[in-house]
Amino acid sequence: MSTWIEPVTARYLHVDLGGRDHRVYVEEAGNPDGVPLLCLHTAGADTRQFRGLLNDDEVLRTCRVIAFVLPFHGKSSPPAGWQDSTYQLTAAGYTATVIAISSALGLYRPIVMGCSIGGRLVLYLAADHPAEIGGVIGLQAGGHVDPYYDTEYLNRPDVHGGLACAGVVSGLIGPGAPETDRWETLWHYMQSGPGIFQGDLHFYKVDGDVRDRLAAVDTSRCPVFLLTGEYDYSCSPDDTRQVADAIPGSSMTIMTGLGHFPMSEDYAGFRGYLRPTLGAAVRAREQLLKAVRP
Amino acid sequence: MSELDLIDRVSALRQADGRLIAQGRLVRVKMLIEADEQAALVTVVDGSVTAIANANQLVMPAWTFALRAPAPEWAEYWQPNPRPGHHDLFALLRRKQLRLEGNIHPFMCNLFYFKALLALPRWSE
Numbered sequence: 001m002s003t004w005i006e007p008v009t010a011r012y013l014h015v016d017l018g019g020r021d022h023r024v025y026v027e028e029a030g031n032p033d034g035v036p037l038l039c040l041h042t043a044g045a046d047t048r049q050f051r052g053l054l055n056d057d058e059v060l061r062t063c064r065v066i067a068f069v070l071p072f073h074g075k076s077s078p079p080a081g082w083q084d085s086t087y088q089l090t091a092a093g094y095t096a097t098v099i100a101i102s103s104a105l106g107l108y109r110p111i112v113m114g115c116s117i118g119g120r121l122v123l124y125l126a127a128d129h130p131a132e133i134g135g136v137i138g139l140q141a142g143g144h145v146d147p148y149y150d151t152e153y154l155n156r157p158d159v160h161g162g163l164a165c166a167g168v169v170s171g172l173i174g175p176g177a178p179e180t181d182r183w184e185t186l187w188h189y190m191q192s193g194p195g196i197f198q199g200d201l202h203f204y205k206v207d208g209d210v211r212d213r214l215a216a217v218d219t220s221r222c223p224v225f226l227l228t229g230e231y232d233y234s235c236s237p238d239d240t241r242q243v244a245d246a247i248p249g250s251s252m253t254i255m256t257g258l259g260h261f262p263m264s265e266d267y268a269g270f271r272g273y274l275r276p277t278l279g280a281a282v283r284a285r286e287q288l289l290k291a292v293r294p
Numbered sequence: 295m296s297e298l299d300l301i302d303r304v305s306a307l308r309q310a311d312g313r314l315i316a317q318g319r320l321v322r323v324k325m326l327i328e329a330d331e332q333a334a335l336v337t338v339v340d341g342s343v344t345a346i347a348n349a350n351q352l353v354m355p356a357w358t359f360a361l362r363a364p365a366p367e368w369a370e371y372w373q374p375n376p377r378p379g380h381h382d383l384f385a386l387l388r389r390k391q392l393r394l395e396g397n398i399h400p401f402m403c404n405l406f407y408f409k410a411l412l413a414l415p416r417w418s419e
Contacts, residue, residue, distance in 0.1 A: 148388045153402040160403070167405025171382025175375065230378045233385040237378075 008054045015104045017071065017079075017097050024101060025075035026068045030060035035134070035282050036110035038102055039067040040118025042140075042261060043089075043204060044165055044197025045188045046074025049115070052267025058275060062282065066110070068101050070094075072196050074188075087199035089117070091208045095124050099132060109134035109289065111281050116140045116235060116260060117204050123224075123243065127213040130222035134285035137225045137277060140232050140260050142239030143211035143246070145204065155195040162190035165197045172260035174231040177269075185264045211246070219249030223284035225277050226250060229258030253277065298365040300332035303372055306418040307336055307343045307411055315341035318407040323400050326360035327412075329368045341407070359396035361412075367391045372415040383409060 006029075013024045027047050030037075037059075041049045047067035054065055069076040072087055098121060102110055111134050114122045119141030126136050153164050166189040173182050189197065217224060224247050228240040237254045244252035255262060255273045262270040304327055310318075318341030325336045326349055333349035335357060349355040363371075363386055370380040379385050386392035394401065401408050 148390075149384060150398075150402075158403075159399075164402060164405060167402075167409065168384065170406065170409065171384050175381055231381060233379055233382070233388040236388075 006051075006055055007060065008051075013068070013101065013104060015100055017100055018093060020079040020081075022071050022079050023077045024068055024071065026066060026101075026105070027054060028064065028066045029054045030063050030065045032064055034060075034062050034064045035285060036107040037063045037065045037278070038098070038107060038110040038112045039065065039263075040098065040112065040114030040121060041067065041069070041073070042116035042118065043200030044073070044169075044192040045185075045264075046070075046076075048074070048188055049185070049261060049264035051264070052271070053263055053274070056267070056271060058271075059278060063278070066105065066107070070097065070200075072193060072199070074191075078193075087195055088207075089200045089203040091121075091124055091203060091210070094121050094203055094208075095128065098125065099129060102132070109285070111135045111137065111278075111285055113137035113139065113278075114141075115263060117200055117208070119226075119235065120204065120208050120210055123210045123217070124208075124213060126222040126224050126247075127210070127216040130218065133222060134288060135223040135225070135281045137227065137281055138240075138243070139227050139262060140229065140235040140240070141226050141243055142235035143214060143243050144209040145234060145239065147205050151198050151201050151205070154198040154201070161194050161197075162192065165189045165192055169234075169260065172232055172234055173265045174229060174257050174259040174269075176257050177259065177265040181265050181267070185261050188264075211242075214243060214246035217247045217250075219247060221288075223281060223288065224250040225281050226252040227255055227262065227273055227277060228252070229255045229260060229262050231257070231259040234260055251277070251280065298329055298332070298369045300327065300329045300334050300365070300368070301346065301348055303368070303415040303418075304334045304336060304346055306415040307346065309414055309418065310341070310343060310411055314407065314410055317341065318404055318411070321400060321404050321407060323358040324356060326355065326357040326362075326396075327368075328360060328362040329365040332365065338411075343411075357396060359394065359398050359401055362393040362395065363391050372413075374416050376416075383412065 119138040122136035166186040335347045335349040337345040
């Protein structure tokens with residue numbers, strides 16, 4: 001067994017979000033002068049989901065990969081006074097958070113790649129903030145999903161929240177995923193703070209219905225790429241097809257064998273889809289920037 | 295008449311290994327599994343399946359919670375390598391092909407246990 005250190009560095013960013021100071025955990029790797037690729041993790045999880053991407057030499061040669069952890073998740077602290085309110089992620093709050101952190105990090109029109117709630121969020125960015133980003137890659141991106149189980153079970157004192165959250169999402173992983181990565185992905189869910197996964201799902205299932213915003217997306221101003229794993233029933237391939245149909249000029253690929261957490265459950269399987277998509281996204285961003293600054 | 299023999303397929307639930315039984319050590323339920331006109335009543339005591347009865351032959355079957363799905367859905371779910379959308383109980387819920395009724399608290403408290411237990415028929419004929 002060899003000893004080695006990953007090329008990933010991490011820092012804590014202090015940033016004002018919604019009028020309150022937040023301490024946000026940010027991981028980064030890659031070419032400092034490369035194309036900024038800002039990554040958004042799934043609900044109830046954190047940036048460990050991007051461990052494969054943050055170690056992908058081919059991507060790191062051309063991109064500066066940045067992944068931040070949402071407040072209340074992982075190593076990002078909740079703001080002072082958090083104990084006096086109930087955590088609920090909203091479309092407006094989540095969008096403002098991503099824009100604020102991108103700005104605080106000094107990223108110039110990054111490609112934003114998000115998964116699940118992050119995949120939904122990038123659609124809001126494409127619709128409402130095209131001038132601030134350089135394109136989006138939506139992983140497991142759907143416009144809306146109606147509740148299909150009682151999310152109260154994710155956060156109640158008489159149920160182990162870690163086991164309930166991980167148990168709910170366990171079937172979203174492709175059956176052929178490597179066991180190590182399957183259980184690491186579930187481990188992240190087992191570690192989520194009480195009510196955080198449930199609070200994220202407020203955006204995913206209640207507040208964040210983006211379908212009526214999709215007509216505003218102009219892919220000549222913000223290129224849109226969609227990648228969805230075939231075993232995902234939370235954001236199913238049909239859900240993503242509906243998004244693609246609503247955004248002329250978008251690109252969609254259904255990924256064989258993969259589920260809801262492609263970058264975490266099976267990076268080796270995912271990178272075969274991601275690398276060409278990212279290459280296309282980088283080229284589209286270059287064209288976009290030429291048009292803006294000829 | 296469905297080709298699925300529910301009682302026969304559900305008999306695989308008796309094959310829970312020691313690790314799975316330990317995972318369900320606090321589980322004591324009677325679980326009704328319904329596939330169209332067929333119904334099996336599965337008794338779980340401390341993680342072990344202790345009895346499986348044909349619920350249609352019981353005068354007054356009583357259960358903690360019930361899982362009801364069309365027979366073809368169970369047949370697909372119990373394939374060794376189920377297709378996308380048929381591979382997890384929650385996938386069936388999302389497609390509205392499974393109804394979970396009754397006192398679902400023990401089920402939701404022990405999701406890993408019940409998902410693993412109810413998948414056992416995939417590997418037995």
